Amino acid sequence: GTDVTVASTPQKPWKTIGKGNAPALRPGDIVLFKGQATFSGKIYLPPGINGTNGTPITLGSYDPSSGAALSAGAPSTQRATISGGSGGALVGYNNGGFEVRALNFLGSGATKNNADGITFYNDLPGNIVRAHIYLNGVEVSGFGRWGIAIGGYNNRSGYADIRVTKAASHDNRHGGLVVYGPPFDAVRRNYVNTSVYIASVKAYNKVGDPAATTNTGNGIVLGSVSGAMIERCVAHDNGINNKASAEGPVGIWAYDSTSVTIQH
Numbered sequence: 001g002t003d004v005t006v007a008s009t010p011q012k013p014w015k016t017i018g019k020g021n022a023p024a025l026r027p028g029d030i031v032l033f034k035g036q037a038t039f040s041g042k043i044y045l046p047p048g049i050n051g052t053n054g055t056p057i058t059l060g061s062y063d064p065s066s067g068a069a070l071s072a073g074a075p076s077t078q079r080a081t082i083s084g085g086s087g088g089a090l091v092g093y094n095n096g097g098f099e100v101r102a103l104n105f106l107g108s109g110a111t112k113n114n115a116d117g118i119t120f121y122n123d124l125p126g127n128i129v130r131a132h133i134y135l136n137g138v139e140v141s142g143f144g145r146w147g148i149a150i151g152g153y154n155n156r157s158g159y160a161d162i163r164v165t166k167a168a169s170h171d172n173r174h175g176g177l178v179v180y181g182p183p184f185d186a187v188r189r190n191y192v193n194t195s196v197y198i199a200s201v202k203a204y205n206k207v208g209d210p211a212a213t214t215n216t217g218n219g220i221v222l223g224s225v226s227g228a229m230i231e232r233c234v235a236h237d238n239g240i241n242n243k244a245s246a247e248g249p250v251g252i253w254a255y256d257s258t259s260v261t262i263q264h
Contacts, residue, residue: 027055027097032062032069033080038106040083043090047124051097053132053161059090061102070102072137072166079104079139088115088143094122096130096159100138107142110173110207117143117172120150120159122192127156129192139168147172147203151180151193151224158192158224168202174216175249176203176235181224184256191226191258198222198230208242208249217242217249225257232264 025031028051033039043059051057061070061080070078081104082089089105092098100118107113117140120133133150140147147169152158158181169176181192198220208217219235222228235251242249254260 025049025057027051027057030058030060030069032060033082033103034064035061035070035074035078035080036064038081038083040085042084042088043082045092045095045098047094050095050130051132053097056097056099056132056134058099058101059103060100072101074102074137076104076139081106084108084113084115084117084143086113086115088117088119089140090118092120092133094124094130095120097132099132099134099136101134101136103138105138105140107144107172109142110144110171113142113144115143116146116149117141117169118148122152122157122159123154124157125154129156129158129160131160133159133161134163135165135167136163137166141169141171143172145172145174146176146178148177149180151178153182155182156190156192160194162193162196164201165197165199167200170202171205173207173209175206175218176220176238177201178218178221179223179225181256184224191224193225194227196222196225196228198228199232201233203233203235203251204237206238206249208239210241210243212242213244215242215244215247215249218253219251220253221250222254222260223256225254226259228254228257228260230260230262
């Protein structure tokens with residue numbers, strides 16, 4: 001087949017997502033999915049697969065006519081689509097050193113799907129911080145929870161150097177993009193995510209969950225963050241089905257965080 005290529009072995013392209021989930025990925029590897037094609041299933045990145053700041057592992061699309069990697073600015077119609085069905089489409093578990101660009105992620109629909117579209121989750125013991133999670137030029141839609149969710153939930157284990165740029169997250173139920181951590185301790189100041197940059201992200205048509213008792217239908221939300229910039233982002237037409245009696249959704253906001261700037 002000629003659907004998935006890896007920079008280290010371009011002469012032997014893979015046919016399915018499953019091969020790309022193999023634990024043989026190394027720092028500097030580039031996995032490219034055939035542009036304009038749809039791949040059913042989930043990209044799963046198990047613990048132990050990590051790139052580095054200087055040599056990340058990259059996931060993206062390639063132009064089927066030229067074989068060249070697509071840039072983050074490529075139109076969504078030219079990119080490959082990862083179709084997660086009723087589950088998630090990209091799950092990274094305790095990983096760092098990843099860049100994802102020029103890919104679409106599709107779920108079965110906001111009311112049918114029960115997962116986040118793109119997830120990077122860190123619950124490593126020992127307060128381990130993973131670094132360098134970059135999402136650039138992705139579109140995420142049709143998921144029952146968040147379009148993009150990045151966070152840690154084991155003491156101080158979390159992420160540093162998160163960048164989400166030129167992205168669209170729409171028609172998901174709970175919200176567009178969230179960075180999160182465990183319950184906040186005002187004495188210990190347990191911010192688990194640092195150096196977060198969100199720019200040129202569109203978050204819209206987040207209908208919300210009418211059965212939820214807390215706010216749903218948010219656009220962009222940062223939690224447990226120390227040091228963040230959100231700029232040139234747009235959130236609109238969100239939260240129509242939020243029924244929580246005590247609170248409602250917000251377009252762009254932060255909670256239990258410090259040194260956060262929202263501008264332009």
